[in-house]
Amino acid sequence: MVADKQRLLVIYGALKYRGIYRHHQDFDDLAQQAMGWYAEAYRDFPGSPEKDQSSFSHYAFQRIDWHLKDRFKRQKVRANHQRLYLDAEVNDENASEWLIDSDCDAALIERVAAQQLWRRLWPYLTQKENSYLRCVIELGLNNKEIAERWQTTPQAVSYVKKRVIEKARAIYSAPPNIA
The missing domain is CATH 1.10.10 (Arc Repressor Mutant, subunit A)
Structure with a gap:
């Protein structure tokens, strides 16, 4: 029971740290992803998460925070690209030159x-x-x-x-x- 509370505290704490609260439109999806990142942190933690709970909590929090930061950075880049594309007012003939592959x-x-x-x-x-x-x-x-x-x-x-x-x-x- 304590482990579950600790897990939720780390996950929701990382979301809150990035300004994601329950009323955020993507809260449920991000919380679910954060649980997956928590599991990855548990798997990758150098040592025993049960024995060194404090260090593991810090490690898991940091991993979730990095994933969230990376996700928001990618979203910002995509949004800026879309804005630049719309601001350029390109016509349909040369639009393909301005579009960037989503895998880029x-x-x-x-x-x-x-x-x-x-x-x-x-x-x-x-x-x-x-x-x-x-x-x-x-x-x-x-x-x-x-x-x-x-x-x-x-x-x-x-x-x-x-x-x-x-x-x-x-x-x-x-x-x-x-x-």
């Missing part, structure tokens, strides 16, 4: 979208901000790695990142120029 690697789609964003932002960014985007998009570096490369602190890199995000929001929220 989500990372590739994300990278292409990031490069398109960079091209649009480039004229509005400072040299340092462009350097930041190059490090993130082309080199795949995180803030800590960029800080080491620039010989500065991660906080300074975070400040540059914040400025890039603010400029991107300003550019994308501005009404389009119709002349």
Whole structure:
């Protein structure tokens, strides 16, 4: 009985951590998937889940959280792609050129979208901000790695990142120029 309560606590806790509550439209499906991920974590746990319940709970929670994060990231990429497709207003003749196969690697789609964003932002960014985007998009570096490369602190890199995000929001929220 305690094991069942612990299992449900881990599963529902991971869902809640990602903002998925009982009123969420996909709650039942995600809870069912989370139970499967919990079973996988039980199978893959290095050691005995019964003997080290605390470590296992943390391990299972993290596994479920990673799966949820990955799922939402893929959904976001697909939604962004659909939005880009609709915004492009392509006609039926060349629509096949714009559609991306659903089996296509989500990372590739994300990278292409990031490069398109960079091209649009480039004229509005400072040299340092462009350097930041190059490090993130082309080199795949995180803030800590960029800080080491620039010989500065991660906080300074975070400040540059914040400025890039603010400029991107300003550019994308501005009404389009119709002349």
